[in-house]
Amino acid sequence: MPVQVRNWFVGALGVAALALLPLGIRGEYSLTILCTLFLYVTTSQSWNILGGYAGQVNVGQAAFFGIGALTTRLLWLNGMPFPLAIVAGGFSSVLLAVIVGFPALRLRGHYFAIGTLALAWIGHITIGNLLPGISFLTGRYVATYSLVLRYYVFLVIMIAALVTIYLVVNSRIGLGMEATRDDEDAAQTAGVNIVKYKVIAFTISSFFVGLAGGGFAFFYASYYWYLPFGLMWCFEPILITFIGGVGTFIGPIIGAVCYVALKEIFALTLGEINILIFGIVFILTILFFPRGIIGLPAALRHLKSQKVSGGAGESIGPR
Amino acid sequence: MKKKVLLVSVAAIVSLAMLLLFHAPGGFAQPAAPKTIKVGSSISLTGRFAAGGVDVADGYKLAVKHVNDAGGVMVKEFGRKIPLELILIDDESDPSKTVQRLEKLYSVDNVLVYMGEFASDMNIAGLGIAEKNKVPWIGVTIAVENAFNQGFKYTFAPCMFSFMEVGSLFDALDTIPKDRRPTKIANFELQVDWGKECTKYLNKMAAERGYKVVLEQKYAPDTKDFASLILAAKSAGADVLFSVPTPPQSMTIIKQMKELDYAPAATCFIRGPDLSNYWQVMGKDANYILTCGEWTPEMPYPGNKKLVDDYMKANPGKPIGMQVGCAYGAIQVLADSISRAAKLDRESVREAIAATNLQTVRGKVTFDKRGIGNVPWSLCQWQNGKLEVVRNPDFKAKPVLLAPAWGKRQ
Numbered sequence: 088m089p090v091q092v093r094n095w096f097v098g099a100l101g102v103a104a105l106a107l108l109p110l111g112i113r114g115e116y117s118l119t120i121l122c123t124l125f126l127y128v129t130t131s132q133s134w135n136i137l138g139g140y141a142g143q144v145n146v147g148q149a150a151f152f153g154i155g156a157l158t159t160r161l162l163w164l165n166g167m168p169f170p171l172a173i174v175a176g177g178f179s180s181v182l183l184a185v186i187v188g189f190p191a192l193r194l195r196g197h198y199f200a201i202g203t204l205a206l207a208w209i210g211h212i213t214i215g216n217l218l219p220g221i222s223f224l225t226g227r228y229v230a231t232y233s234l235v236l237r238y239y240v241f242l243v244i245m246i247a248a249l250v251t252i253y254l255v256v257n258s259r260i261g262l263g264m265e266a267t268r269d270d271e272d273a274a275q276t277a278g279v280n281i282v283k284y285k286v287i288a289f290t291i292s293s294f295f296v297g298l299a300g301g302g303f304a305f306f307y308a309s310y311y312w313y314l315p316f317g318l319m320w321c322f323e324p325i326l327i328t329f330i331g332g333v334g335t336f337i338g339p340i341i342g343a344v345c346y347v348a349l350k351e352i353f354a355l356t357l358g359e360i361n362i363l364i365f366g367i368v369f370i371l372t373i374l375f376f377p378r379g380i381i382g383l384p385a386a387l388r389h390l391k392s393q394k395v396s397g398g399a400g401e402s403i404g405p406r
Numbered sequence: 407m408k409k410k411v412l413l414v415s416v417a418a419i420v421s422l423a424m425l426l427l428f429h430a431p432g433g434f435a436q437p438a439a440p441k442t443i444k445v446g447s448s449i450s451l452t453g454r455f456a457a458g459g460v461d462v463a464d465g466y467k468l469a470v471k472h473v474n475d476a477g478g479v480m481v482k483e484f485g486r487k488i489p490l491e492l493i494l495i496d497d498e499s500d501p502s503k504t505v506q507r508l509e510k511l512y513s514v515d516n517v518l519v520y521m522g523e524f525a526s527d528m529n530i531a532g533l534g535i536a537e538k539n540k541v542p543w544i545g546v547t548i549a550v551e552n553a554f555n556q557g558f559k560y561t562f563a564p565c566m567f568s569f570m571e572v573g574s575l576f577d578a579l580d581t582i583p584k585d586r587r588p589t590k591i592a593n594f595e596l597q598v599d600w601g602k603e604c605t606k607y608l609n610k611m612a613a614e615r616g617y618k619v620v621l622e623q624k625y626a627p628d629t630k631d632f633a634s635l636i637l638a639a640k641s642a643g644a645d646v647l648f649s650v651p652t653p654p655q656s657m658t659i660i661k662q663m664k665e666l667d668y669a670p671a672a673t674c675f676i677r678g679p680d681l682s683n684y685w686q687v688m689g690k691d692a693n694y695i696l697t698c699g700e701w702t703p704e705m706p707y708p709g710n711k712k713l714v715d716d717y718m719k720a721n722p723g724k725p726i727g728m729q730v731g732c733a734y735g736a737i738q739v740l741a742d743s744i745s746r747a748a749k750l751d752r753e754s755v756r757e758a759i760a761a762t763n764l765q766t767v768r769g770k771v772t773f774d775k776r777g778i779g780n781v782p783w784s785l786c787q788w789q790n791g792k793l794e795v796v797r798n799p800d801f802k803a804k805p806v807l808l809a810p811a812w813g814k815r816q
Contacts, residue, residue: 116506117513118509119505123502123506219597219598219599219602220552220602223553224534225557226558229534229538307531308538309533309534314531354507358496359496361498
């Protein structure tokens with residue numbers, strides 16, 4: 088069976104299993120964990136297409152996540168049907184990318200990272216000042232709140248993001264992005280339109296992050312308006328992508344599963360030292376598996392070949 | 407004869423049935439009692455709010471220990487006392503984790519009641535989950551009144567809200583003789599919902615009680631330079647300064663006031679100076695600052711001395727934070743409510759909490775229809791290294807000391 092067909096087949100099986108899962112799971116806890124997992128997969132994969140494939144390290148994803156959440160929540164609570172509101176949330180994030188993000192693409196390397204971080208910080212402060220209050224779901228919405236419905240919303244967003252990004256990174260566009268990441272000057276000299284590929288990556292990334300923000304707005308019964316603009320939405324997707332394997336399609340998925348599972352297990356079993364233990368695990372992962380968990384088999388093969396050949400082997404250093 | 411046999415048979419069957427019903431284990435007369443009553447809290451044991459979260463957790467643990475040392479909570483339905491089981495899970499000071507943790511407490515641990523958390527971000531996330539799951543929620547440190555104007559039925563907070571905090575300042579100022587009483591107020595409004603609520607009540611109560619707000623300036627939660635605000639207050643001649651800064655800001659403002667030689671007769675920061683380490687950080691510059699007075703170790707309420715003595719024994723040398731007493735009081739409300747509910751179903755317990763009328767270590771607690779606690783309006787002031795109560799309706803408080811100019815302080 089060709090690899091592409093096999094991948095699609097495995098993916099379809101996975102989707103079918105996830106779609107049927109709520110029939111077998113009744114507990115709110117399990118559904119909440121899965122919603123969180125889908126949210127993290129979406130935000131990490133969205134970061135990955137821009138940072139991992141196109142090489143543009145966006146440290147300001149919270150601005151795009153937050154604007155998606157804000158738009159969706161405002162429209163939804165003011166009477167717009169939720170499906171329309173969340174799509175509007177996705178496009179509001181793209182609009183922010185067009186207005187502020189695209190000019191930032193003129194910056195390179197660390198300057199782009201700092202510029203996007205500044206954007207996130209500005210968003211956080213601005214929303215904190217303009218909307219210092221709390222967004223509550225009214226009694227009517229709380230009375231009809233369904234966690235299963237939220238589960239499917241997050242699932243659909245995640246699948247849409249994964250399918251789109253998979254198609255893009257396995258196309259000529261994906262090659263263009265990787266060429267841009269590996270060496271902008273060389274790619275430009277070879278005739279690659281690097282601005283075009285950066286813009287495509289940024290648009291896709293911001294759209295799905297905006298949708299994820301919309302999912303957040305649908306999920307939370309009550310929160311401070313500034314919460315989705317918090318810097319955790321900048322750093323957690325990056326952390327997850329690096330844990331799983333940056334610049335790979337499967338990396339953010341594995342990273343999100345490990346991140347959510349380990350965090351939960353540690354918090355429930357280790358008490359006050361859970362963050363310390365998680366930090367140590369993260370440092371060890373980066374130290375010994377710089378390609379992330381996805382690089383683990385290669386690292387083990389390398390160790391094995393070193394044993395066999397008495398020291399010589401392929402490099403497992405950072406990409 | 408046949409009739410007699412029939413009658414005897416019916417009597418025997420009925421007797422057997424009665425025996426089975428009333429004496430078999432788990433029979434209808436006495437349902438099996440659970441080993442413990444589970445209550446849970448998602449709480450900041452790590453992260454930026456850990457200092458306050460640990461204080462709240464300490465208060466919960468000590469109160470639960472005291473309840474269980476006495477055998478537990480009497481539950482009439484089972485005809486005996488049942489111990490409380492407190493389940494605390496760290497939320498890492500992250501509201502998104504709060505949601506996960508509360509869902510775990512609900513669907514896996516099947517807790518009867520949620521206990522609140524230290525910081526507002528997490529408490530706000532928790533309120534919605536409590537209402538959605540129809541699990542009673544008893545908070546400890548939530549001052550935003552608006553959160554209780556949403557028509558929620560399951561949320562209760564036996565603590566001081568914005569209008570009580572502002573009211574307690576005016577109550578304290580009113581105790582100062584008229585000829586020396588400061589009346590011109592500068593309000594530095596923190597740009598959060600709590601700050602806005604306080605401004606609303608400050609303006610309203612000032613107008614009603616003969617005070618004048620001469621300056622109103624806004625600042626963000628991450629503002630670090632207050633020079634322009636301080637100079638504006640100074641030039642407006644304000645002799646009372648009110649604000650609800652973040653704890654670091656409460657230190658920065660005082661330091662900058664000293665640098666700019668601005669010493670209003672009364673400075674009231676509801677948040678920040680109430681932390682137990684404030685004097686250690688600020689030293690004598692903390693003198694005369696008024697702050698929230700929800701609970702102190704010296705309050706003469708029943709049970710308070712035992713709480714303080716046992717806390718000191720368990721944590722030698724550790725300062726006892728205000729939140730320890732507030733959290734302890736919340737568990738007292740919980741235990742009393744379960745006992746009055748007489749049953750272990752959430753709806754009965756919710757109704758019992760709503761009908762609370764209890765003397766706790768922080769004073770008498772009742773609730774209004776929104777779940778807001780009616781508690782004593784209390785205010786403290788730092789006086790020579792000690793947080794003294796200067797306003798409390800239940801006992802004789804210390805007089806408010808007016809702050810002299812910076813240059814005239816010892």
